Amino acid sequence: MSLENVVVILAGTKHPGNIGSAARAMANMGLGRLVLAAPRCRINEESYRLAKAGRPVLESARVCRSLTSALRGIRLLVGTTGKSGGYRSPAAPPRALVPQILDHAARQRVGILFGPEDTGLVDDDLRLCQLLMRIPTHRRASSINLAQAVMVVGYELFVGSLGHTPARTVRAAPLLQTEAMYAQLEKALLEIGFLHAQNARHMMFALRRIFGRAGLESADVGVLRGIARQVSWYAKTQDPDRD
């Protein structure tokens, strides 16, 4: 199957050379869609010099000012992380996730998100991701060069795509629609005192993981938004301080 629905999203990249090397690796592995989200450098001569056969990937790269705008059209977002523990603990190795990613990519846009060279993806990025991926490494050298990480993930996707017959998957809601639902839900749960400043992040993460596993279609998101709206309305009518 083709990988044309797979989008490589590089967030906050610092080094033009890494963008070029990532583009070359993408071309090697049949990946054509590159998005730079809030890059901290420009595509320059060095990028082009290193891109080789990936030149068309660079030339057609989309540059977005924010990660949010980079996610337009994405329905499944896979975050890559080198660390583990905390919210990251359920990160799975690429080979385990590839079949699921390919099933989704057969009918909808899938984003693979790579963080900046210095920090990797931070919690605010990771909470946007339905799946977390961690490339296995030797314990004493877990930090992988950005373009090398793109290569390994691209390689697994490419090898996995050879002869892959996609299974049916849900038609996932657009990511930005789901994000709007989460914002509304968080607000409602704060209003009724289920969430507090101290536990809000953690609880919302837990909810995201549940719904992420479930896979939400647009209709599901509509139902959840309806509940959130009703909860907010109810909270307002019960609040003695409001009229």
Add this chain to the structure above:
Amino acid sequence: MSLENVVVILAGTKHPGNIGSAARAMANMGLGRLVLAAPRCRINEESYRLAKAGRPVLESARVCRSLTSALRGIRLLVGTTGKSGGYRSPAAPPRALVPQILDHAARQRVGILFGPEDTGLVDDDLRLCQLLMRIPTHRRASSINLAQAVMVVGYELFVGSLGHTPARTVRAAPLLQTEAMYAQLEKALLEIGFLHAQNARHMMFALRRIFGRAGLESADVGVLRGIARQVSWYAKTQDPDRD
């Protein structure tokens, strides 16, 4: 299992940056032994800057003037090639070769040979290899950056090594001993007119593939050298021009 018997051999490398990036990838994947065979550049500041956690790999790298001297101690040599066809046609993907490589690496030194950035391995290098490996790529972009290729192969070896229980393998003869046998055999076969200038390379390749598949122990090499010696002796006694 540990990968300490796996040696990465970079032949004729041109760019110091690639050596550094390869060393970092090796460290990521638990590989520690790097040999530079007839490099066309030196390990420099750029190599060290890119090596990160692979600094010790660079520091302990062995630099050899020729490929032959780089092969000292190697008992199984795996050549990587991006091309196919001709002598290269039987090149297999990394995942298919990893179990066999790991079985050998459990008891003896295995070399993974990577060619220069511009040409890759040429026929003279490939004929030294018992196994040929080709990383699957998109057909329109088959040339992989050297350090990226080291990463993919290292990654497959590392992932394969997790939980691998080595099967018994032959205790392969040292590569240089086998090479001496091939030289002797070629000479003998020329003397009796089985080989000619036109077919010698091709026929020797065919023999190498047969014996490569078989896996030769030192005793086997001794038997074959004995045959070659006898053939040479016989040829000499039959030659009317000699006394």
